[in-house]
Amino acid sequence: MARHLDLEEQEQLDELKHFWNQYGNLITWFLIAVAGAFAAWNGWQYWQRSQAVQASVLYDEVERATASGDTARVEQAFKDIQDKFGRTTYAQQAGLLAGKVLADKGKTDAARSALQWVAGSSSDEGYQALARLRLAALLVEAKSYDEALKHLNAGLPKEFEPLAADRRGDIYNLQGRKDLAKQEYLKAWQGFTADTEYRSLIEVKLTALGAEVPTAKRAESAKS
Template identity: 60%
Template sequence: MATPLDLQEQEQLDQLKHFWNTWGNLITSTLLVIALAFAGWNGWQYYQRNQAAQAAALYDTLERNVEAGDPAIVERTLGEMKDRFASTSYAQQAGLLAAKALHDKGNADGSRAALTWVAEKAVDPGYQAVARLRLAAELFDSKAYDEALKQLGTAFPKEFEPLVADRKGDIYMAQGKRDEARTEYQKAWTGLEPRNDYRRLVEIKLNSVGVDTQSLKPAAPKQS
């Protein structure tokens, strides 16, 4: 037989009922939102992991196709990567890999299309920078100097700026613009670390336009 509640217990029970009647719906809704958000987050994490795994598998396929040396299959595999996994880092790497393979096979249009896609669509600014530098190099080789300079006219991460300046210097030299080339080579030389082997190549270019690098301000040491 149930024991009757005393006056204090009954009062506490009434207070609890009043509290729940007042705030119960809000509490329930809040808990439901939290639960749905948690479930959604877990679902998104699973989706991301699944996408990355599938993208990695397709990238491996692209690598095998590159080794096989069939440009048509390389382009088709890259197209599938772009359609299905464009937002992943694997797609950006795939674009650069496919571009090199297509360029080596003499497919200039396919290579430039792949590099243009990475330059315009890549999420990582590093991949974008590499794509623009390589695209500028290919345009330079085909004597499309203005188009090459256009690719180098956008903002680049700071660590790429010396390479951009060096590439601009090459283009200006090809156009017969010696003064502009000298300015860009100086930017490249001062921006590169003294221990960087590439700096020696830029120094040779500077010497060819009459600049003694001993007169230039050395690159400032990087802060740790």
């Protein structure tokens, strides 16, 4: 009985050796690949966390510079985070913040540059839309109406479309294209809910153009 078990065990060992001789290298390389992928994933996660932490420090510097009104520091801090951590969310937020404070301080060229970078580089549609809306406002101030319209017609997310329509209405109004302005204001009016305060502002614009708000309300009812 013992000899029978020894022979059976030997056969199993021989089968195992044969299997390992045939597939051992493949299994080894597969395990190395899995271990390497796991290590790479952990490394990537660590790198991402490290990037975020360092980017947050620079974003804090942008905020401090903004609070102090030091535009030179704002520009430098934004450049630092843009150059070193441009793919992070903090860099995109810094671009929006820098664009706002630089515009408020009259540094429109620098503000437009920051906003253009966010509009063209951000992976977040919301940040892109905000940058385009703010950039369009600066371009309107510079009377670059056609360029502003390009940004407003760039396919913004649905939730930003009422704001874009309102801005387009402003541009057409400034250009003397009153009918187009009414159409865009009406789109904006219809895009906001009845309890939105912004809607009241659009009603004022419609009234100023001779478009009665009750007419706009009937148009909305007909549309629905």
